[in-house]
Amino acid sequence: MYDKEILSEKVANTIKKMIIDKKLKPGDKLANEIDLTNELNVSRSTVREAIKILVSTNILEVRRGKGTFVSENPGLYKDPLGVCFMDKKNLLKDLYESRLIIEPGICALAAIRATKGNILQLENSYINIKKEILNNIDHTETDIQFHNIIANSSQNPIINRILPIINEGIQEGYKETKDIRESGDTVLYHHGKILEAIKSRNPELARDCMTDHLSYGMEQIVVKLNALK
Amino acid sequence: MYDKEILSEKVANTIKKMIIDKKLKPGDKLANEIDLTNELNVSRSTVREAIKILVSTNILEVRRGKGTFVSENPGLYKDPLGVCFMDKKNLLKDLYESRLIIEPGICALAAIRATKGNILQLENSYINIKKEILNNIDHTETDIQFHNIIANSSQNPIINRILPIINEGIQEGYKETKDIRESGDTVLYHHGKILEAIKSRNPELARDCMTDHLSYGMEQIVVKLNALK
Numbered sequence: 001m002y003d004k005e006i007l008s009e010k011v012a013n014t015i016k017k018m019i020i021d022k023k024l025k026p027g028d029k030l031a032n033e034i035d036l037t038n039e040l041n042v043s044r045s046t047v048r049e050a051i052k053i054l055v056s057t058n059i060l061e062v063r064r065g066k067g068t069f070v071s072e073n074p075g076l077y078k079d080p081l082g083v084c085f086m087d088k089k090n091l092l093k094d095l096y097e098s099r100l101i102i103e104p105g106i107c108a109l110a111a112i113r114a115t116k117g118n119i120l121q122l123e124n125s126y127i128n129i130k131k132e133i134l135n136n137i138d139h140t141e142t143d144i145q146f147h148n149i150i151a152n153s154s155q156n157p158i159i160n161r162i163l164p165i166i167n168e169g170i171q172e173g174y175k176e177t178k179d180i181r182e183s184g185d186t187v188l189y190h191h192g193k194i195l196e197a198i199k200s201r202n203p204e205l206a207r208d209c210m211t212d213h214l215s216y217g218m219e220q221i222v223v224k225l226n227a228l229k
Numbered sequence: 230m231y232d233k234e235i236l237s238e239k240v241a242n243t244i245k246k247m248i249i250d251k252k253l254k255p256g257d258k259l260a261n262e263i264d265l266t267n268e269l270n271v272s273r274s275t276v277r278e279a280i281k282i283l284v285s286t287n288i289l290e291v292r293r294g295k296g297t298f299v300s301e302n303p304g305l306y307k308d309p310l311g312v313c314f315m316d317k318k319n320l321l322k323d324l325y326e327s328r329l330i331i332e333p334g335i336c337a338l339a340a341i342r343a344t345k346g347n348i349l350q351l352e353n354s355y356i357n358i359k360k361e362i363l364n365n366i367d368h369t370e371t372d373i374q375f376h377n378i379i380a381n382s383s384q385n386p387i388i389n390r391i392l393p394i395i396n397e398g399i400q401e402g403y404k405e406t407k408d409i410r411e412s413g414d415t416v417l418y419h420h421g422k423i424l425e426a427i428k429s430r431n432p433e434l435a436r437d438c439m440t441d442h443l444s445y446g447m448e449q450i451v452v453k454l455n456a457l458k
Contacts, residue, residue, distance in 0.1 A: 009285075012285075049281075052278075052281070052282070053281070053285045056238075056241075056282045056285050056286055057285055057286060094385045094386060094387045094388075095387055097338075097385055097387075097388075098385060098387040098388055098391070100334075101331060101334035101335060101338075101388070102330060102331055102334075105329075105330035105331075106330065109326075109330075156323045156326055156327060157323060158323045158324055158326075158327040159323075159326075159327055159330070162327070162391070
């Protein structure tokens with residue numbers, strides 16, 4: 001068992017290298033099993049094992065009946081920091097503290113670099129949050145999308161991929177703070193300020209608005225954690 | 230093949246949940262294959278498949294002849310952002326830009342929260358960098374360790390796990406900037422300043438020293454990128 005396992009790991013690394021060297025893009029199709037078997041000179045079951053490894057690390061995805069493709073964000077694993085294994089007690093505070101360190105700087109970059117397309121997306125996202133709040137619909141997903149667009153607007157792929165951490169923060173935030181959730185008015189006030197600062201191309205204002213938004217969230221969390229003591 | 234694959238994914242998730250629910254710590258031993266087979270009521274080969282999935286996502290590690298254990302940083306995947314799949318051209322600039330957003334705030338937290346033990350580690354790390362530079366030995370690993378200790382000193386597990394990104398940045402930095410590498414004096418000057426700011430418990434000074442250090446690195450990269458044009 002062990003030797004075969006090591007071989008499939010090796011073949012997985014070879015295929016990964018092929019993807020990088022051939023500059024395959026997300027959505028590109030991988031050669032089929034038989035071709036890979038011939039090219040790499042290993043058994044078909046080893047190729048299958050290797051593909052399974054690459055699927056479980058989100059480098060490839062199998063579409064039934066269609067073949068194997070490069071993933072949307074290859075190598076970006078769901079919960080890449082292993083947040084689900086962390087101590088839950090202080091998780092929300094730790095996540096907001098991290099967001100307070102990371103997001104204001106991202107927001108400042110967005111104010112400088114957002115394309116017209118980015119700003120349109122951000123405006124639409126804001127309108128959607130507003131609609132959902134007015135209709136009493138959960139706006140968690142749209143809120144995450146709003147922050148994603150800001151990170152995207154930084155035009156920095158590393159920052160763009162740090163997002164899962166932020167998203168996880170928002171999702172955990174909503175799960176844990178249902179009882180002390182910000183009022184719809186507060187959500188709209190903060191997101192509106194951020195949107196305006198980015199639109200006015202003012203990085204320092206954008207930084208401050210994001211800091212205010214997250215500091216407010218952090219205060220709510222501290223209040224809750226103290227109440228639990 | 231597909232159904233079995235889906236089953237092993239399910240079993241992998243169940244085992245992951247078991248690790249979380251039973252609060253198993255890094256290094257804790259997992260129940261053996263036979264016990265898992267009985268407990269989960271699936272075939273031994275499915276358990277093996279599930280364990281392989283958890284190994285490839287760095288949740289478990291197999292120690293030959295000893296058994297299966299929870300990994301050191303469970304779920305923290307090597308290169309969690311898939312940096313190796315990114316366009317190499319601007320990678321170094323993107324990495325330093327991300328570090329400039331993230332590390333000054335981490336350094337400020339470290340100045341507030343570093344334990345006596347953390348400061349001792351940081352002093353030792355600085356002495357080691359100095360020794361290596363004086364003896365003309367590559368100090369990349371020690372440099373990475375220095376920055377790791379600072380993130381550790383923040384006492385925030387999320388920030389601590391954002392480190393691989395920073396490490397990747399330093400490693401890529403050294404690979405790409407061998408020809409325009411900072412002089413030993415500059416490295417010691419910047420790291421010495423950071424160390425002193427943390428020791429003097431001055432978060433704003435610590436933030437500024439880290440900003441200076443990284444801005445200097447960024448300038449070198451920009452010079453190099455312009456020379457390549």
